[in-house]
Structures are given as structure tokens and as C-alpha cells.
Amino acid sequence: MAFRVGVSHDFVSSDHPTSWGDIGLDRLAAEGIAWEFLPPDNGVLTAEHVAGFDAVVFGTPTVTAATVSGSTPPRLLARFGVGLDAVDVDACTRAGVAVTNTPDGARRAVATAALTLILATFHRLVDKNALARRPAWDGRLDLIGQGLTGRTVGAVGLGNIASELFALMAPFATVNLAHDPYRDPREARARGVELTGLEDLFTRSDVVVVTAALTAQTRHLVNAGLLALMRPRAVLVNVSRGPIVDTAALTEALAAGRLFGAGLDVTDPEPLPVGHPLLVLPNVVLAPHALAWTDEMARGNGASVVQAIIDVRQGRAPRYLADRAVLDHPRLRERVTA
Structure with a gap:
């Protein structure tokens, strides 16, 4: 069964693989996983943006309860970064959507x-x-x-x-x-x-x-x-x-x-x-909330979100879950082993 990945629009770049440069998305292709950029989001991911995707990689957009309110939300929302203050983790857990970040x-x-x-x-x-x-x-x-x-x-x-x-x-x-x-x-x-x-x-x-x-x-x-x-x-x-x-x-x-x-x-x-x-x-x-933004961080965050996606696709619980209680939700329990 095909496994689809969406990447939020803030990663779009006209002259680089992404706005962060090369973040290692080629590894997804090597695993047979298709990915595509999402449309512009005006700062908030909507249910329409994420519908039909198995996983979504996102950077700056906010994730609300409405984001995961549709009939086919992703199984994974992989934050490219550490902070989750703009993510309604509780709503995601209730909807059976795993949330990860990239502390590594x-x-x-x-x-x-x-x-x-x-x-x-x-x-x-x-x-x-x-x-x-x-x-x-x-x-x-x-x-x-x-x-x-x-x-x-x-x-x-x-x-x-x-x-x-x-x-x-x-x-x-x-x-x-x-x-x-x-x-x-x-x-x-x-x-x-x-x-x-x-x-x-x-x-x-x-x-x-x-x-x-x-x-x-x-x-x-x-x-x-x-x-x-x-x-x-x-x-x-x-x-x-x-x-x-x-x-x-x-x-x-x-x-x-x-x-x-x-x-x-x-x-x-x-x-x-x-x-x-x-x-x-x-x-x-x-500094403008960007002093750590280097090629080193781009590669590290990219490797982390890609690994989380591969883990979920292969039925493993990703390492950096924001709330492990989500693994008890029926949507994930049938696909992911804790």
C-alpha cells in the first residue's frame, strides 16, 4: 500500500531542495515513500491540507484541534524542530495522530x-x-x-x-x-x-x-x-x-x-x-530566533523526521513521541507496535 508524505509549504524553495537546503528527503524515495509539498497554509495547517497523507513534515505552521478533525488525518505529524508550543498535542492524541519533534x-x-x-x-x-x-x-x-x-x-x-x-x-x-x-x-x-x-x-x-x-x-x-x-x-x-x-x-x-x-x-x-x-x-x-539555524541543524532535523516517518511506516513507534499515550489509540494500535 502506498505511503504518502506531505511537507509543509514553508519548506518550498525556488533554488534549493527545500528552504533549509538538503534535509535528506532522498532517503524517503530510497525507501519507496512518495512525498510532496503542501499548498500555502497562512500559518495554520488545516484538515484539508493534511487529509489523505500518512505523515506530514512541518516547520512553522500551527497545528490545532481543527487540523486533525477530518475523517482521514495523518498517522504522524513530524515537527522539524523542538518546540511544540504551537501544536495542540492533546487534540492530536485524541484523534490518534502521533506527534514527534527532533531533539536529536x-x-x-x-x-x-x-x-x-x-x-x-x-x-x-x-x-x-x-x-x-x-x-x-x-x-x-x-x-x-x-x-x-x-x-x-x-x-x-x-x-x-x-x-x-x-x-x-x-x-x-x-x-x-x-x-x-x-x-x-x-x-x-x-x-x-x-x-x-x-x-x-x-x-x-x-x-x-x-x-x-x-x-x-x-x-x-x-x-x-x-x-x-x-x-x-x-x-x-x-x-x-x-x-x-x-x-x-x-x-x-x-x-x-x-x-x-x-x-x-x-x-x-x-x-x-x-x-x-x-x-x-x-x-x-x-538574534532573530535563528542563531542555531545552520546546515548542521538542517541535516540533523531532517534525519530525525525521516527516521520517524520510516518507523511509522514499518510499524514501529518513533523515538521522539510528544505523547506516548497516542499508541493506545485504535488508529495507531493496529499499525504501530509500542
């Missing part, structure tokens, strides 16, 4: 982006880049930065990204802390990480890196109270989701000089409106 593909790329923001902020790269473009380099000594070696780095969340980041920082001999209520302290210690309370983490860290997922519990988790606990020369880095950090509170702390700086790949809102103070503060390094 994004792990190294996002961790590298976090390290890039730490170093760029510590070394005052934005200020020094601006100075280097001027006719005279007066004032270089006014831009003395900070070294990372021996500093204390705290991660909000100890998942794939934070674990990879700590591994990347090994040559800097950092002291590694994390706050994650779902992690076993023994497992963390085996990775060279001390689990601690959130307030203790913000008090002790020279760098706080936000890597936790955005949920109702983590929205504005990093608030004025926690920011007030940070050391005067500390740095906040966010590579997760903007709303985890209270933007107004962070802006106030940075403008008042209570922090050394911030490195933000994500903000709230996105993009920041014209005239927002974060756009002009000299101690802020900004």
Missing part, C-alpha cells in the same frame, strides 16, 4: 548557539564590532570583557540542550548548576552537574541559560524577583522561548546596569517592535 537534530546546534551568545556577551562583541568599524579605535580599554573559564553556569532545565552545552564548555572548567524538578540528582551528578533550587541557581550563577520548554508553568518563570538575585556582572541567555522571561523585568534590569548583559535568540514578542529598548541597549546581543 537540534541538540548540538542549539547548544552551540547558547555558547555563542555566552561568549559574545562576555566578550562584548557587539560593542567591539561597532568600534572596529569607526575610523579610530579610541576607548578599547573601556570595553574589557569577561572570561568564561572557571565561571559558574546555571541552566534552567537539564534536557538535551543543557546537557550538550555543559559538554561543550568542558574546556572552560565551569562549575555547572541546573534546576530541573524532573531530573534525578544522581543522573545530573554523573554529568558533572549539581541540581539546585531556582533561587539558589540565580544567586550563584555568573551565567544563567534558559533551555526549559515553554509551558503554563514556565511562562514568566524568570521574573523580576529572580533577576534581582543575579550577580551584578552576571549574564542571562535565552535559547528556548521568549515568554519564559519577563521581558519588562529583564529590560529594566539591563537598563539599570544590574546585569552585565543578556544574549537572546528569543524574545517576547517576536519580533520586537520598533523602538523597543532591548534593540538599543548596548549590553544585549540579539
Whole structure:
């Protein structure tokens, strides 16, 4: 029986295999799996978009309950990326639609982006880049930065990204802390990480890196109270989701000089409106929620979604399921072995 795969329209490119370049879709053809691009979606996948496909690969579109409300929704929605805050996972589970993401593909790329923001902020790269473009380099000594070696780095969340980041920082001999209520302290210690309370983490860290997922519990988790606990020369880095950090509170702390700086790949809102103070503060390094977007991430995410598709076609449960309860749904139970 033919197995059809749809790829959301944000992947369409006029001069590359996809908008992300080569993401390894040739492997689907080698497995005898046909795929095609979906029509434009206006930011939301509809039931009509996904009807009749066995699996759909998607990047930026939102997935709602309406997406999977048709009579023939896919068995798999494979997110090209990690965040699932724009996906109604509960509705998909009720409809018997498995949802996967790609933490294995994004792990190294996002961790590298976090390290890039730490170093760029510590070394005052934005200020020094601006100075280097001027006719005279007066004032270089006014831009003395900070070294990372021996500093204390705290991660909000100890998942794939934070674990990879700590591994990347090994040559800097950092002291590694994390706050994650779902992690076993023994497992963390085996990775060279001390689990601690959130307030203790913000008090002790020279760098706080936000890597936790955005949920109702983590929205504005990093608030004025926690920011007030940070050391005067500390740095906040966010590579997760903007709303985890209270933007107004962070802006106030940075403008008042209570922090050394911030490195933000994500903000709230996105993009920041014209005239927002974060756009002009000299101690802020900004990226457009794309610092990790590299050929390395494209290949990694692509390999992950392709493997999920092949697993489902061959009757295996894909590795990175958002909700394993979906395997109990009749639509999947008859085709996929847990």
C-alpha cells in the first residue's frame, strides 16, 4: 500500500531542495515513500491540507484541534524542530495522530548557539564590532570583557540542550548548576552537574541559560524577583522561548546596569517592535530566533523526521513521541507496535 508524505509549504524553495537546503528527503524515495509539498497554509495547517497523507513534515505552521478533525488525518505529524508550543498535542492524541519533534537534530546546534551568545556577551562583541568599524579605535580599554573559564553556569532545565552545552564548555572548567524538578540528582551528578533550587541557581550563577520548554508553568518563570538575585556582572541567555522571561523585568534590569548583559535568540514578542529598548541597549546581543539555524541543524532535523516517518511506516513507534499515550489509540494500535 502506498505511503504518502506531505511537507509543509514553508519548506518550498525556488533554488534549493527545500528552504533549509538538503534535509535528506532522498532517503524517503530510497525507501519507496512518495512525498510532496503542501499548498500555502497562512500559518495554520488545516484538515484539508493534511487529509489523505500518512505523515506530514512541518516547520512553522500551527497545528490545532481543527487540523486533525477530518475523517482521514495523518498517522504522524513530524515537527522539524523542538518546540511544540504551537501544536495542540492533546487534540492530536485524541484523534490518534502521533506527534514527534527532533531533539536529536537540534541538540548540538542549539547548544552551540547558547555558547555563542555566552561568549559574545562576555566578550562584548557587539560593542567591539561597532568600534572596529569607526575610523579610530579610541576607548578599547573601556570595553574589557569577561572570561568564561572557571565561571559558574546555571541552566534552567537539564534536557538535551543543557546537557550538550555543559559538554561543550568542558574546556572552560565551569562549575555547572541546573534546576530541573524532573531530573534525578544522581543522573545530573554523573554529568558533572549539581541540581539546585531556582533561587539558589540565580544567586550563584555568573551565567544563567534558559533551555526549559515553554509551558503554563514556565511562562514568566524568570521574573523580576529572580533577576534581582543575579550577580551584578552576571549574564542571562535565552535559547528556548521568549515568554519564559519577563521581558519588562529583564529590560529594566539591563537598563539599570544590574546585569552585565543578556544574549537572546528569543524574545517576547517576536519580533520586537520598533523602538523597543532591548534593540538599543548596548549590553544585549540579539538574534532573530535563528542563531542555531545552520546546515548542521538542517541535516540533523531532517534525519530525525525521516527516521520517524520510516518507523511509522514499518510499524514501529518513533523515538521522539510528544505523547506516548497516542499508541493506545485504535488508529495507531493496529499499525504501530509500542
